[in-house]
Amino acid sequence: MPDEALFLRRLRQADAPAVHQAFASNPDMARQGGVTTAEEASAYVARLVSPDSPHEPWAVVESDALIGLVCVTVDEDNRNGWFWYWMTDRARGRGVMSRAAATIAEWALAERGLDRLELGHRVNNPASGVVARRAGFVKEGTQRQKFLVDGERLDVDTYGRLKTDPHPAFDPLPMVTR
Template identity: 50%
Template sequence: MTDAPSTLQVVPDLPRLRVIEERDAPAVLDAFDDDAMRRQGTIRTLEEAQNWVSFMGGRGERLALALDLGGSMIGAVVVSSIDQENETGWFWYWMHREHRGRGWMSRAAVTLADYALTDMFLHRLELGHRANNPASGGVARAAGFVMEGVEREKFLVDGVRVDVHTYSRLVTDPWPETQRLPLDL
């Protein structure tokens, strides 16, 4: 493993990572009003968004971070299902539809993955994405995850069977060159 980048300067038009807060509920509700997000969960009311934010705020079993741009949440990157005994965690992320395609989620993912494998003392991070979502695979690879396999026809989406691509990143894997984002914990 090589050394992680040491310092990052905050650039005004660049997102940063911070802990998800109660004020993020309206942004979560707006993000989930998107067909592409329906598989992430069903959040249809502000109360459901507030419950999601409250659940994500719990420490220990997960670390959920908001991708913040100018004070507004535009995405989330999360390590959940943390198993301290085996030093593993499940890694996942989503981005608001208006902010996709800018490379910000790749930067957010590598930042949190680095943190989880060093400061949280995890050895292995795992993730999976639907094969019909290649952008998610691009984020995983940019964050240093290595594809391990395919779970054939795992999900039924709108009457069509969809494969899931599985990835992992180990603490011993090479550090990716993807630029990191500022991290405020």
């Protein structure tokens, strides 16, 4: 697949079927939200794209189809953003999410006007930590036994990136704003 086919653009309501497919693609998507039907996918996208929502959702697009999402949920009072992402199963493991997350983190700090980004990932999800570090996030701590998953208490590693932190080296994805 040529690289030009990959880009970032704003999430749209028309992405709902691709969002539904992504949630069905891997059981680990269940923790990203309650999307099991077309109607729930439509409501999920509607919440994110609503003009008064605090979310800044960017679709990762390949060959005109959504394959992933990077979103910054903005806390305007503190100029902070909660940073989160997911990739449909078939598109994982190619470094595309690392590039997408690094691109959106730069945008959020340089253009969206935020001072701090933060995220957390379960310690049994190391791929998410790889993506975060490649996007310039620094590990700040561990929330011990934060979640109860299938009867097991799991730690969550927390990460932050400040506007003043060093920029990571990465291969950015184009951001299409039309």
